[in-house]
Amino acid sequence: MPFENLSPGNREAALALILRGRRLIFEIGLDEDWYESAANTFRNPIDGGWRFGTKDLRRYPATLAVLLAVAGTLHYREGNLWSHLDVSGRSSRMSTRSS
Numbered sequence: 001m002p003f004e005n006l007s008p009g010n011r012e013a014a015l016a017l018i019l020r021g022r023r024l025i026f027e028i029g030l031d032e033d034w035y036e037s038a039a040n041t042f043r044n045p046i047d048g049g050w051r052f053g054t055k056d057l058r059r060y061p062a063t064l065a066v067l068l069a070v071a072g073t074l075h076y077r078e079g080n081l082w083s084h085l086d087v088s089g090r091s092s093r094m095s096t097r098s099s
Contacts, residue, residue, distance in 0.1 A: 015062040025069040038067035
């Protein structure tokens, strides 16, 4: 997929355009490459850890939707998706887990 080299803002615009008019995110043919591309927006470039700040979550909704859809397909195990994304806390307030 050609989006891994785009800036987060340009990646968001491209994903929003691709998702426009789709009823299901999976109609675009998601795979590991889509996951890695979307994950680049929410990973800390220094340590590779996840960063799900409120500002980024609001700024990149299409990218987040793709990330969660592919993560659910690739990494959902025994009723748990969130530990792979290193997220814990209340459903109304996402926060990264410190470990």
